[in-house]
Amino acid sequence: MNYKIILQYEGTRYDGWQRQKHTEQTIQGKLEQVLSRLAGETIEVNGAGRTDAGVHAFGQVANFHLDTELTDGELKKYLNRYLPEDVAVTGIERVPPRFHARLNACWKVYHYQIAFGEAKPVFERKLVYRVEEVLDFEKMEKAAKFLEGTHDFRAFCANKHMKKSTVRTVRRIGIQVHKKDGMASVTFTGDGFLYHMVRILMGTLLEVGMGKRRPEDMEALLESRDREQAGFTAPAQGLFLDYVSYDSRGCGTDCEYEEKEDD
Template sequence: MNYRLDIQYDGTRYEGWQRQKTTGNTIQGKIEEVLSRMLDAPVQIDGAGRTDAGVHAKGQVANVHMDTEKNCEEICAYLNRYLPEDIEIYKVTQVQERFHSRLLAKKKVYQYRIATGHHKNVFERKYQCPLHEEFDVDAIKAAAELLTGTHDFKSFCSNKKMKKSTVRTIYSIRVESLPNELRITYTGDGFLYNMVRILTGTLIEAGRGTRKPEEMKGILSACDRGAAGFTAPAQGLTLLEVEY
């Protein structure tokens, strides 16, 4: 049977989502370890997105094919009993055999949070990029508008050996100026390696005045990672939702 897992995690102390041969300290690795113990057999799960080391998730989705006599509530309870306190499975549901968390995803929503005030928020410091500076929000919004739509985002991908298509669609980039915080929320059909963090770094440069918003067109057409801005730190990024 095929099961969908809805997951949230604080990615601060992990080496990202994807399992790795060199370390067991990944989100996927931790979940597979507990499921393998539950079934007394090796288990592999598929995640909707491979979040980087230090990136968080409120709405990650995975699926797993397994045979068990436990019902969904019992599977969920078992996982949460043995997973670390910074990983939570908040729902387990049985789904159709053809459901695949990554291949069938229609939209993904990521949010990047930037601390803009003069003082750090000690309770939010793991979830904000601590720049503590003011930005030209109108310039960021103007730049974001030019990045919205269907484009080749090769300039915003850290994987230089990427052989597959780098064309993606960003449906919206919402920029919110809050007291002591700037939030940028991206909704798209999919994102390349480090894409959201590079987009954010580029928008920050526009907000600082070191780039003009109209430069976004040239960055896109360059299809060159060197044309875009810096890669924003992982800690400010959270995967909010995956839509099917």
């Protein structure tokens, strides 16, 4: 049976989603340990987004194949009982055998949390990036418009040896500002994101907000295809994977096993 699950996790103490040889502190690794213990054999878990070290998730999607007599509710309860306290399964359902959480994904939504102003975000410090500079959010919104659409985002990819296509479609970049709380959230919706792409986009937009770049510079930056021309990589702690869509409407593809890497 093929199961699809929705996950939440605080990524602060983890070395990312993907299983690694040199560490046991990965989300995929923790899930596979619990499921393999239940099954008595090795179970492989596929995640929709290979979130990096320190990145969080509200709506990560994963799938795995498992033969069990447990009901869906019992399996969910089992996972939440044995997973660490900063990882939770919020939804579970049975899906067709060929469903793959990453390869079938059509759209992904990330958001980045920023704290600005004099107040220190004491309780949210592991979940936001604090910016002490004054930010011009109107200019950031103008810059974001240049980045929306289908472009070659090689300048925003941290993988210098990327051989596959770096063309992606960013459907929308939305900025919400809560001046009273000194907080802002930037949402990125796209068909897939390159390695560190969201964090580099965020760092570049922050530099616009700080007055270090002009909004109209984004066009030349995209055309350059040069990572050195883009902004800094914003820290991981402010980034969340919010939602993964498997609805092909507006996607431009049937989403059947089309691989888009790396988030």
